[in-house]
Amino acid sequence: MLFLNNLIERFDEEYNVEPLLVETSRRVALSLLRKNREIFMEDTPELPEDRMGDINTHNGFDSSQVSFIDQQRAMQALRMKFPGIVVAERQKEKVDASTFVKKRAQTERELSPSCARLREIRVSLGLTQESFSSQLGIPNATLLSYEYMRTPNVPGDIMDRAEEIFIQERTVAKRNNALAERSMKEYVAEWAEMLSIDPQDFKTIADIIGVAKSTVHRWMEGEMRPRPRELNGYISTVKKTAKRIKAGKKALSEIY
Numbered sequence: 001m002l003f004l005n006n007l008i009e010r011f012d013e014e015y016n017v018e019p020l021l022v023e024t025s026r027r028v029a030l031s032l033l034r035k036n037r038e039i040f041m042e043d044t045p046e047l048p049e050d051r052m053g054d055i056n057t058h059n060g061f062d063s064s065q066v067s068f069i070d071q072q073r074a075m076q077a078l079r080m081k082f083p084g085i086v087v088a089e090r091q092k093e094k095v096d097a098s099t100f101v102k103k104r105a106q107t108e109r110e111l112s113p114s115c116a117r118l119r120e121i122r123v124s125l126g127l128t129q130e131s132f133s134s135q136l137g138i139p140n141a142t143l144l145s146y147e148y149m150r151t152p153n154v155p156g157d158i159m160d161r162a163e164e165i166f167i168q169e170r171t172v173a174k175r176n177n178a179l180a181e182r183s184m185k186e187y188v189a190e191w192a193e194m195l196s197i198d199p200q201d202f203k204t205i206a207d208i209i210g211v212a213k214s215t216v217h218r219w220m221e222g223e224m225r226p227r228p229r230e231l232n233g234y235i236s237t238v239k240k241t242a243k244r245i246k247a248g249k250k251a252l253s254e255i256y
Helices: 002-009 018-043 049-057 068-081 097-107 113-125 129-136 140-147 156-180 184-195 202-209 213-221 228-255
Strands: none
Touching: 113 129, 113 140, 113 156, 129 140, 129 156, 156 228, 184 202, 184 213, 184 228, 202 213, 202 228
């Protein structure tokens, strides 16, 4: 007890470990009594009644799990039993969240030109970090290290690839915007004219572009619309099919 008291004072002068040591010593003593009982039972048939009472009342250490609430109750009982000895729990100083955010923002380093440009490309294209890193062919953790300045500069080959993606994605974005300017009724009517079929022949149009007849009908009703990439594929398929039909008609006309 003297050793622990002198040792703990070096870390916390206000903390008094004595009540905990007293309780621990009591439990150790009762455990020794239980062991003595086993020895006495082997050597002599009788054991003093006072020791028998202590052993029957206190069975040594309890190996069962103790809940958090039970621990709190035990500590409260210990404080009431030894008033003024066990120091009350210390309350941590409350810190305003806004103050913490401001301090963190002040510690962030300014991005280098290459890192800032890389992040600007990703944000302007509306790409997630996972998608952008996948297109760059680098791990997502590497992209994060660039955007958060853990790595000061982006290698030249990665920047070149990023600029290529920027140009390609901008071209795709412009093309998608142009596709969105027209309704699906206009596209279906145009496809029917290119294929020389009735605009209401939804089954033939559906078979050519590879969708269900009900899908084309829902396009015409305005209930749904294909994605830009899919729509661009349908347009390409119709053009190729119309070209083959035209070539076939020309070949038949030359034969006959």
